[in-house]
Amino acid sequence: MSHPSVSRIGRTLTGLTAVAACSAALLPTTATADPARAPGTQLASGYPNLAPTPPMGWNNWSYYQCGGLNEKVVLDNARALVRNGLAHKGYRTVTVDDCWMTKQRGPQGELVPDRTKFPHGMGYVGRELHKMGLKFGIYEDVGTLTCGKYPGSLGHFAQDARLFASWGVDYLKADGCNVPVAKGQSKEQAFHDLYAQQSRALRATKRPITFSVSAPAYFQFSGDAVWHRVIKWSAQLGNLWRGGADIAVQQSTSAAKWKSIEGNFRYNANLADLQRPGRWNDPDFLLVGDPGLPRNEMQSQMSLWAVMAAPLISSTDLGKLSPQAQAILGNREVIAVDQDPLGVQGHIVQQDGDAAVLSKPLRNGDRAIALFNGGNTTRTLSLTASSAGLPAASSYRLRDLVTGRSGRTAPTIVARDVPPHATVLYRVRAAR
Template structure:
């Protein structure tokens, strides 16, 4: 499904009885209702996995992050979802089949946790998986049994809705094993239908790591879908994931977004320059911005990157068009993204040596004379907010550094 298949047509709106819902039948389990209005812009928030993983995930830690989201200015910058990933669950379901929180690490329960998150002006996200097991059971030896949602889809969706959950990350985790017989689209459509039946508006994040080209089918069900394997805290990992985004721009837009995974900004393994470039690339890709660092102890540089108003404005641009790499010159890449009121050019130095840029005749050229940007509009450096003179401006891009240059759109 391409961009024009994500937004509802007039006929779809009329048949669904609502402005933002799509009623889609693909022969899986009946009709799937998707409210595109829940994600007209790329979702922004924080996810627990990168920093807490499994056994360090606790109620106290989550509420500490919630407080940090408020105190650091992240909430006010647009980060609204606090998503508790795998390992929040007790090792077994209740006798009724209902999921429950881990009694030692989340003693107050998930409904109470959600209330605390909502009281801070944030929205509450949780994690489930469609098979018998979650990923932590497979890869982290989490000693649970049958806490996956297989044949519990409606019960689990109703449980989350009752707890006030606003966002669901649904993670494949080899759901086809153990005799389930699940296929990827079937597994994710089942939960989409269950969520729709709850009547609660819940953003639905589909995570199957790009294995089955979800950009071609997941927009029928989800608001965002993973296009890649898991990210790691290294420049190499960031570049590998970025390279997998080429050719996917046409499949994303208001209501449904390509998701190259969470951010590693602020985590050990990526320096401040690389972290800033990583963030800029996710902005150019119109990707969801889900922070994955410890907000309680982040540096001023990390906070500045994550809350930079110019970058956030680009991320949340109302046109919702994903940007792309459009040219290469050696280790230098040129990126471009169209905006509602102009465009933004990105120049990325992927190499190990500094490269020098200068303005000439209203454009940007390398020191070799190769022209990278030609734009007659007023150019502004997004990071500094300063205009770029038609002649006389210069800058040096350090290894792994990126610069974004916004134009007002005149030709």
Template sequence: MRSTLLAFCALIGATFAPAAVQAQATPDAFAGSWIFDGAPSYPGVTMMQVSDDGGHLAGTVTTAWYGAMPMADVHRQGDTLSFTMRNINDAKAPTQVWTARLAGGGVHLKGKIWSTEHEEDGRRGTAEEAAARTFHATELPQAHVLAPNGLAKTPPMGWSSWNAFADHIDDATVRAMADYLVSSGLRDAGYRYVNIDDGWQGERDASGVLQPNSRFPDMKALADYVHARGLKLGIYSSQGPKTCAGYPGSYGHVEQDARTFAGWGVDYLKYDLCSGEWFYADRDTVLRSYYEMGAALRATRRDILYSLCEYGRFDVGEWGVSVGGNLWRTTGDITDTWGDMARIGFDHNGKPEWAGPGHWNDPDMLEIGNGGMKATEYRTHMTLWAMSAAPLLMGQDLRKTTPEALAILSNRAVIAVDQDRLGIQGHAVRKDGTSEVWSKPLADGSVAVALFNRGDAPTRITLAATDAGRPRLTSIRDLWTGKSASSSATGFMVPAHGSVLLKVR
């Protein structure tokens, strides 16, 4: 009788058990690991994992670029799971909506990362497959202040591969650029760095050492070639798993890569946030990620100039020097157009108080010679960068440099304004509509004054002694023409999108 009663009670309990208990006994159909075998290279989704904790769903999407990306706001309706993920590069749309739909025993995943639409089909995965695709995160060190490295007393000058070649760069081209710097006289004008941007990387060997790809058969030999011509070699990496062009970054291998670069004889590192944007999304983590490489470079005991490329986020100029930086980008990538160059040069070139000997605001590379602007606009480009005490890193195929572009780039008087040892970044002292007057004190007691016309028609701009911070002017010299003007000269005709650069006393 007692056993019959117990059986009856068990039946009643099962029939009327709370829904939450029943849900625990039957995991959600999405729970588990889903494997994606044919993922496109970007963002490289390899796995989706979903957990079911008493009906509460959570999960991650694992990618080659950004590691394990956590889901937020997870909801299921029928055979469709919807969730959001943080949008790494659009403050106006801080999240992106993703969906995963069950279909034929598999799952169809759809979403967007940054500006790229992503859609692919996945299958159920085994525990072994999930373990093999699990992303292992690394921990950042606490940041400390690094003493100045003594480099870049004036803004760095040289050439970089990206604007002309993107990631289609090779050993022979780099050697040709080094040869041109010497034969053209640009080396003697101050352009010393030959910088390989993204695209040189191969794969890591069994010990994790990053190897160059087949286009760069011997990095040490290339560095020796560049050094033999009185030049210095620069290279590029990212603190993320992938660089901007999809090559291996330094994530998890920071100290190892710093030793590799030093062993090759590298003199300059551009360190680009790129896929690290997902991992390092606030001031503290971005700062610490740059400190990590800065400290690793110091540990090599080789003088390596350190360029921070994080697009001006989190007021990098306030802390860039403390993590070992010699220059830091103030903006996103420049393009070879008047509108983009002017927007960056006039409005996004960093605060003057952040710049000085050993540490510079970097409004990005020079576009002079790439063909997208007129000569007048390129002279304004050079004038703006010189007045801003900005790094002068050419970005054209040097072998195709026209005499006109070469004359702009090699004007010693204009270069001297940029390279002035005081290291003061010039700024606008007067604005009137589309006209701007900039001033930059120089070490010899003179002042560089630039008259800019941002408008689409020629205009007359008046020079006043107060623009130079002086009660009167005793001499005026036009640095582009090399001609002196009367000290009583007050009006200058400036062409559309043009500039006049004066040295006054």
């Protein structure tokens, strides 16, 4: 991680379509095609559905990256989740991202935790998290090296999966920074083969390990046909998938953080038809609580991620959360929209310049409606109840999930004077 201020996918996006060529030129071409798992085929019954609702938790990457990662940081943030009540509200998976290991494998080919960063080892981290009632997530790469140039799992899938299971790992985030492409193989085939091997290795452990696939992020600019196809097979191999660019990191400017949040929202909102209950589009981490983000922008990310049924994975210093940021992350009614058991991602039902309106059906028949003002001036946003997918009625019960105010509305639903970069999130039902 020689450039910690630039995100991993962000670095590869500068030449995303050249990733395979670069990998092939710089790294051994040890990947071999698996005809039985060619793109378009499926595992026997797909990866087990270990995430019936979008995963929630914390990951160190965006705030700490490699330089700030250590055992104390991970466990302190885990304790903060418990202490501030966010764990009780669903934020339970604590994931250690890249750079947790040494640069070389051990004498038996095993991954070796960096004892300077993790003096008690990773099994200890898992046990401590489990004692707190939390789940343990870890990071690896399906290629030869991780993005930070630590050993990848290629050639060691079964061995690494067994090691993770022995440590009590509950969640694996598998990146794809250094995937070599063998001669005669397409980039997509190479990615599919390695992610399929990882998927099978996790299943073989018999431990329920939620599997986060990063493959689609490496195809965001390969054309929609390819990108969407990669998402479809990722949904067979795992439980959630990173769709595109990394979210901004802590050192980024306030403007860059907002641009990143808005950009990831806009690409992810257009993938709603590729998600299904238990298989989640992941637009990356929540920056709520990060320095430089005003309340409207933090609330927008939380509300938009919730209406998109996105994983809610915080990546900030939870010990320094302001009361405002903690209230945003812990809003039970907004979390309930994200975690609704129907498991449907909200669709864009209306767009007007920088503004967008999304509607998400909920299990009890309500609709969650997000009215987002992405522009730089205050606007009044509205839509009809019918365009939101609500049944015909003379009036509707409406609750603002951020302010907590409830009332009735006519068949035209209005959000008045929405500030720049703000989102109004309503829960609406037909009045009886």
